[in-house]
Amino acid sequence: GDVLAFSGLTGDFNPLHVDEEFARTSPFGTRVPHGPLIPDMYLGLLDRLGLVAGTAMAFLELRWKFLAPVLVGDTVHARVVVQAKREVKKPDRGIVTFAVTLFNQRGEAVQEGEHVLLLARKGRD
Known part of the structure; x- marks a missing residue:
């Protein structure tokens, strides 16, 4: 499907x-599957998990490597780490770089990369 x-x-x-x-x-x-389908599905998962819900303002950059084939029927899971945070001129937002590795059901790394988002910042206490 x-x-x-x-x-x-x-x-x-x-x-x-x-x-x-x-x-x-x-x-x-x-x-x-098409190569770009897998990172696109990961980005959808990121949104559905609520990790950037309501704060994502712009998708700024994507760097991606295909390490091993993903086959139709494979189960893929992600390890995501905030790699860097950067303030910008406007105090209500910032830039966050995420490092991602995608693994198949056998624990083999199949894709990896980084994506950079402009995120709204929460108020400071």
Whole structure:
């Protein structure tokens, strides 16, 4: 479902993503999701967990590496660390850099990177 929906949104119907018979002949032996789908799903999870809910003002930067294949059906989880915080001219906001590693169900790192957000700051006591 998610892979086909992403294909429809992006127009990328590469058979490696959508055709199981074709994908069986690939080095992966099965379909693989589009590379950008996985970090996009992570960003959705970040929002659903409420970690930046109500504070995210802008997505400023993304640096990302694909370390190992993610296969259709894999379960992926994330380790997220605040790597840096930086004040900006306006006191009601700041820039936060997050370091992320995504792991499959076998504990193998499959993707990693950093993303930078402009976040609203909470009032100081």
